Amino acid sequence: MKTQYVDTIEDKIKLLLVMEGYDRHRISFRGNSRRYIVYKYWEPINNHSLQYISSHTNVKLNVEDI
Helix, strand or coil, X not given: CCCHHHHHHHHHHHHHHHHCCXXXXXXXXXXXXXXXXXXXXXXXXXXXXXXXXXXXXXXXXXXXXX
């Protein structure tokens, strides 16, 4: 179940990705207990952008191959 905190963090992550040059309309979040950031359904988010997100939030991101 999503909470207001999750919505706020996801909005901040989306903003940070847009600032890194990603298309706002192609970023989505999936999952229930474990949340996933998805970009254009299959394109990876580069490591620099993931580090940028981690440095501006208290969120630990893990990379998973599909």
